[in-house]
Amino acid sequence: MPKEIKHSDRAHALLSASGANRWLACTPSARLEEQFEDKGSTYAAEGTLAHEIAELKLRKYYTEPMAQSTFTRRLNKMKKHELYQDEMLKHTDTYLDYLKEITLGMGLTPYVAVEKRLDLSRYVPESFGTVDCLIIGGDTLYVTDFKYGKGVAVSAEDNPQMKLYALGAYSEYSFLYPIKTIKLAIIQPRLDNISEFDLSAEELTAWGEEIKPIAQKAFSGEGDFVPGEHCKFCKAKAVCRARAEQFTALDDFKNLKPPLITNEEVGEFLGKGQHIESWIKALKDYALSESLKGNEIKGWKAVEGRGSRNYVDLDKAFAHLKENGIDEAVLYDRVPLTVPKLEKELGKKQYRELLEESKLVEKTPGKPTLAPAGDKRKAVTNAVDPAEDFK
Structure with a gap:
């Protein structure tokens, strides 16, 4: 097996596929971000670990003969990580199961590449990226992305990151395979979200040609700063003047x-x-x-926040309280699990069989909330139909 490379150690291009929605909308942002340190986050580190577990499973199933003992040893090493959680095994299985559904239905053995580095420089200067998994079966190219985040559901529809991966794969493999259809998929198990989008090879390459001049402007740091939803993950978002002025x-x-x-x-x-x-x-x-850091922010300063109180030794504290006549019932709360927490504990299958199919759980409509006009949910209103009001 090739030498293992940690996801966190992989190089990143200036115009990365993951940042495409940002530099395509705000072309000077990529160069502006260069002066900021990439601090990372616990969420990102957690996602990286989940990706490494997924990669191990995919390699074992698709691309690299691996003894069960070798697989177990490598998985156990990952389980020792401080951010490891048992649910990572379940969610990475969901991703693998999705891919199995694609490949088991194919007549011939498909081509599968896991954590494949792709050259994107034909369309984006000096750019490259690593796709989680790509599959080629017949005349169809499948590009899949495993996202471990649970903040916001991500759509594959016209997703620039996914289309850039597809362009890289098409550029590399179209000489060997008669690729006509591109199928993009984002699998986000923690949100129970699987988003799919299809386009033709002609549509994909036409989009690639369309973004070429935009990518060149971004690489040169040219164009206007354009604030918007894409600012969310920009390293300069706090002090960008264009964002402040909006x-x-x-x-x-x-x-x-x-x-x-x-x-x-x-x-x-x-x-x-x-x-x-x-x-x-x-x-x-x-x-x-x-x-x-000791740098002055006019009118503001760092101070010690409100602290917290914690037991030095919980068992000793409670034993001491009971010895002094405090009823044990006072020391504990018995609170039933909410439906979402219970579903997580039971698993979706058992939850559905025991509660949903028995009609012991009901889903009530959520309270009306405001959303942009482009939101896919249906608009609701309390306005009374004049005909019904007349009745």
């Missing part, structure tokens, strides 16, 4: 003559202000980091 909704009020704003203006202000909360949080994080 939050001017309150300034606009001084130019309004009527005492009340219109519904149209409400929509405009919501559009301008929807990311203020995350921007303020990023500012606070940056200011705290700078203050702790």
Whole structure:
């Protein structure tokens, strides 16, 4: 077996596929980010570990003959990681099962590559990326991405990261295989989300040609800074001037003559202000980091936050309380598990059989919440139908 390479040790391109939605929308952002350190996060480290477990399983099943003892030894090594959780085994199995469904239905043995590094430089200057798994069967190329995050469901539809991976794979393999159809899939087991998107090879390469000049501008650091939803993972998000200047909704009020704003203006202000909360949080994080380094942030300083109280020894503390006449019932709360927590404990299959099929669980509609007009959910209203009101 080739020498193991940790995911966290892999090199990253300036114009990475994972950052494509950002540098395609805001071309100078990639060069701006160069001056910022990549600090990482616990969530990212957790995702990296889950990917390494998934990679081990895929290699054993598809590409590398591996004794069970070798597999177990390598898996046990990963289990010793401080961020390891048993649920990683279940979620990586979900990913492997999805791939098995694709390949078991093929007449001929497919080509499978796991953690394949792809050259993207035909379309994006000096770019490369590593796709989790690609499969070629007949005239179809499958590009799949395993995402361990549980914050936001990610869609494969017209996803630039996935299309860049597909372009890299198509460039490398179209000489060997008659690829006509591209199938993209993002598997996000912790959110029970599997998103799929199909396009033709012609549509894919046409998109590649379309982004070439944009990618060249991004590589050169040219173009205008354009703030938006894509700022979420930008390293410069806290101190980017363009992002700061977009939050001017309150300034606009001084130019309004009527005492009340219109519904149209409400929509405009919501559009301008929807990311203020995350921007303020990023500012606070940056200011705290700078203050702790000894750098001055005018009007602010780092102070010790509120501490917490913890038992030195829980068993001794409770034994002491009971010896002094405190009833044990006072020391504990007995709280039933919520439905989502119980589903996690039982597993989806047993939960469905014991509770859903027995009609012991009901799903009530969520409270109305505001969302952008482009949201895929159906609009709801409390307005009464005039015909029904007449009745």
